[in-house]
Amino acid sequence: MASQSNGSVRALQVLLIENDPAAARLTKEAFKEAGLTEGLISLPDGDQALDYLRNLPQRGPHAHPDVIFLDLHLPKKSGLEVLAELKTTPKIAATPVVVVSGSANPDEIREAYELHASCYVRKPNDLDEFLQFIRTCFEFWGKFVVFPPQMASVG
Numbered sequence: 001m002a003s004q005s006n007g008s009v010r011a012l013q014v015l016l017i018e019n020d021p022a023a024a025r026l027t028k029e030a031f032k033e034a035g036l037t038e039g040l041i042s043l044p045d046g047d048q049a050l051d052y053l054r055n056l057p058q059r060g061p062h063a064h065p066d067v068i069f070l071d072l073h074l075p076k077k078s079g080l081e082v083l084a085e086l087k088t089t090p091k092i093a094a095t096p097v098v099v100v101s102g103s104a105n106p107d108e109i110r111e112a113y114e115l116h117a118s119c120y121v122r123k124p125n126d127l128d129e130f131l132q133f134i135r136t137c138f139e140f141w142g143k144f145v146v147f148p149p150q151m152a153s154v155g
Helices: 021-034 046-054 079-086 106-114 127-144
Strands: 014-017 040-043 067-070 097-101 119-122
Touching (some): 014 021, 040 046, 067 079, 079 097, 106 119
């Protein structure tokens, strides 16, 4: 996605990998309130997310995400397993991944960074803090970040 010349937040393609339906819905609503009215796909587990990313179309509403928000505690494959696979798949390895987890486990935090997470954020428990977190993310990723060009084929 190209940055808009007027300094406004551009459209983003966001992939949310979150197994808790309430947390996924809250995140979608928070992004909507922040201004992201389309372009957010939510998947409930790591296997579905990896299948989705392996089969991305080149264009359209389900094209390559600009940024991935990843929960660590997922059914089937853990978030850390998903992150490891993402970062070793050439087509998607350069995609920024924001790990969003309720865990403060230092081993999980270290492993996420060792697996090249773009950042690790503890899920805010307070609703206002959570909404501020999503607004800040939307502005940061939508206004200031320059994304890597996407690869055309799976490696």
